[in-house]
Every structure is written in structure tokens, then in C-alpha cells.
Amino acid sequence: MSNDAPLQLKPRLAITVDQAQSIVRRMAPHASVLGITELHGGEISTVLEITLADAPACILKVYPASLQWKMAKEVYVLGLLRDLSTSIPKILLADDTRTAIDLNYVLMTRLDGAILGRREATLSEAELFAIYAEMGAALRRINDVALDSFGYIGPNGVWTAYPSNHAYMSAQFERKLTEFCTRGGDPALAARLRGSVAARQHLFEAAVTPRLCHYDFHAGNVLVTPEGEPHLTGIVDFENATSGDPLMDIAKALYYFTPKDAPKRDGLLAGYGTIAHPDWEQTLALYHMYCTLELWCWMAQIGKREMLADLTTKLASAA
Structure with missing residues (x-):
């Protein structure tokens, strides 16, 4: 540890x-x-x-x-x-x-509008679907920005450039699995996760062009009209942006959704539009596992160890 x-x-x-x-x-x-x-x-x-x-x-x-x-x-x-x-x-x-x-x-x-997360409890399922459809369309436009290489974005562009999404995500998984063990994670679980990634690594290859990803696209970073039918008025907080597979951005946007959030999930995907990837749902599941691993490492890094047991259980289920 x-x-x-x-x-x-x-x-x-x-x-x-x-x-x-x-x-x-x-x-x-x-x-x-x-x-x-x-x-x-x-x-x-x-x-x-x-x-x-x-x-x-x-x-x-x-x-x-x-x-x-x-x-x-x-x-x-x-x-x-x-x-x-x-x-x-x-x-x-x-x-x-x-x-x-x-x-x-x-x-x-300062952008006009109210934080969506503070309005959601008052919105109907139809309103949630509609505003998340607007968000999905906006996320698509962000992902339309092409970059020169895959990798995490630093102060002046991609920090460590990778020639392919396969190379980038393989390196990211290995880096986070190493950190997982260093910060006290179960080595046996890390080995299972490595095997799971190896069995599905072909899914990384469908993303050919590196795209700008917000990578923190949720109701707390989205502004909407403060009253009446909600409409998107702004997007904030781009400090976690990456250059990668747009499906990674979608996976992070969907990460905290539960079954009761189906209107939000369905709306975001409908607004985003056609995903030209034959195995996109399997790819989202793989990226969801990465998001969980990343979150485990982050909570350990900032000292919130009370969060780790639940995240460990989720990793074990995904392996």
C-alpha cells in the first residue's frame, strides 16, 4: 500500500x-x-x-x-x-x-443558466429525455473536433502521444492497474482485470481518429434555462479533456446512471445519433470498467478510502 x-x-x-x-x-x-x-x-x-x-x-x-x-x-x-x-x-x-x-x-x-443537477428532481421523464438529447447532440459536436494523436491532454496539447487508441488504452489500463496495486488493491483482482482487458482489447481498434473528449460530461457541468421547459444554455469544466475514442466520453457520461435513469440514458444516446461501431455496447462496457478502475485510484489518491470497497465489488463484477 x-x-x-x-x-x-x-x-x-x-x-x-x-x-x-x-x-x-x-x-x-x-x-x-x-x-x-x-x-x-x-x-x-x-x-x-x-x-x-x-x-x-x-x-x-x-x-x-x-x-x-x-x-x-x-x-x-x-x-x-x-x-x-x-x-x-x-x-x-x-x-x-x-x-x-x-x-x-x-x-x-459567466454563462447564463442553472446547473442541470439542481433542476433534475423537478423534471418529468419526457423533460429529462429532451434535455439529455440536447446534451447528446452537444457532446457529438465536441467529439467532432479531431486531434493529431491519442492521449491525455496537457497544457499545450496531447501530453504523451500514442499512434492508436489501442496503444493508448492498453497503456492506460496497465498504468491504472499498476497504481491499483500500489495503492492497496488486490493483486489477484488486478490479474483478473488484465485478463479481461486482453480478451476484449480488439474493441479498442475501431476508433481510428483521435477526437476531443470532455470526459466529465454530467449534470453538474451543464447549464440549462432556470425555469420552465429546460434547454441547454452552456457547458463548463473542460479540465479533464482527453484525445481519444468518443465512446470513452459517452461511457463516462453514462457512468453514474442507474436503471431509473433510463430517460436520461436514452435521451443522451438519441441526441448523440448513430454510433458507427458494430460492437459499441461491448466497448462501452469495457470503458465503464476503466472508469471504475480510474475512480478507485482517484479515491485512493485523495484519501477517500471509504469509497473503495464498493468500487472493488464493481471491479470484481466487471472482470
Whole structure:
């Protein structure tokens, strides 16, 4: 078992009005800050809304000391999506000088709308199907962005480039299985998982062109109209983006769904459209197993070991 200390995330910041004023006036010299509110959601970065007296509110996103490079990554990925028909944040300022505050941050436009996750309980099955169909169509447009190689996206593009999805996903599974054992996972289960991946590795080969994947596409990162029939108004949080198989993006989007979420699953797939892959359901199942393995390693890394038993049971069922 690893003796490493848990990864420290979500910096706890007490941003003063003077600090916020200093940041905002770098892009709007005459802006006047009225207030600062921390927005909830996400485990990595601190996200604050800055209200201005004479201009639209903006969003300040601050990255933890251990993941400062994610600032440049988010700027890069949002740049790839300038022509996306769905609204995404616009970068107003990206600062890695650590002068205003001692961490990297971006200042972004604030998108209109309410977080979908806060509206879902009030929506009918038909409304859930419809809004998830809009999300599926938007995800398809994100996946339409082609990149040069497969791999995880870093500050300036793909960090470690792989020539094929097979090479990339094989490496990812091996890396995560090694981490699984290092962090206290059962070696016998890891061996079973390796065998399961080996038996299904041909499924990786259908993805020929690397595509941009949001890889964190869920109701907490989607904005919708705040009242009445819901419609998509924006998508946020691209800091986990990868260059890979679009089915990986779909698998992650569907990951937390249960049988009662059938309207959401059906809507997302309907909106996404035709999947030109003869074994797409089997591929989704394989990627679902990867998502579980990845989540196990992440929970172990950040010290949430109480989550590991349930995830271990899911891995054993998938092997």
C-alpha cells in the first residue's frame, strides 16, 4: 500500500475584495467589485463568482498547487471549441505570475443558466429525455473536433502521444492497474482485470481518429434555462479533456446512471445519433470498467478510502 499523503485539492481561499479588484481591473480597468461568492461543485479547483457594479459578473477559477498546469490546459481546450454552437466560457484573463494571489487562475465569462443537477428532481421523464438529447447532440459536436494523436491532454496539447487508441488504452489500463496495486488493491483482482482487458482489447481498434473528449460530461457541468421547459444554455469544466475514442466520453457520461435513469440514458444516446461501431455496447462496457478502475485510484489518491470497497465489488463484477 502506498504511504503517500492524499493529494491536496480545492484550495481554500479567502479572496479579498481588493484582490478581486486587482484581478478584474487587469481586463476591465474601471470595473468595480460588489461581491465574491464561492460556487459549489467539483473537487479540484475553487470557483468563485465575482459580481461587478457596472459590468456582467465573471468567474474566477483557481487551481490547486499540485495541479497548476491545469490552467494552461483549460485555456488550450476552450480554444479548440471557439466555434462550438453551444455556449462555453470565454477566457478573459489567464495568470500564472502568482502576483495577485499565490496560485494560477483564470478569469472567465459567466454563462447564463442553472446547473442541470439542481433542476433534475423537478423534471418529468419526457423533460429529462429532451434535455439529455440536447446534451447528446452537444457532446457529438465536441467529439467532432479531431486531434493529431491519442492521449491525455496537457497544457499545450496531447501530453504523451500514442499512434492508436489501442496503444493508448492498453497503456492506460496497465498504468491504472499498476497504481491499483500500489495503492492497496488486490493483486489477484488486478490479474483478473488484465485478463479481461486482453480478451476484449480488439474493441479498442475501431476508433481510428483521435477526437476531443470532455470526459466529465454530467449534470453538474451543464447549464440549462432556470425555469420552465429546460434547454441547454452552456457547458463548463473542460479540465479533464482527453484525445481519444468518443465512446470513452459517452461511457463516462453514462457512468453514474442507474436503471431509473433510463430517460436520461436514452435521451443522451438519441441526441448523440448513430454510433458507427458494430460492437459499441461491448466497448462501452469495457470503458465503464476503466472508469471504475480510474475512480478507485482517484479515491485512493485523495484519501477517500471509504469509497473503495464498493468500487472493488464493481471491479470484481466487471472482470
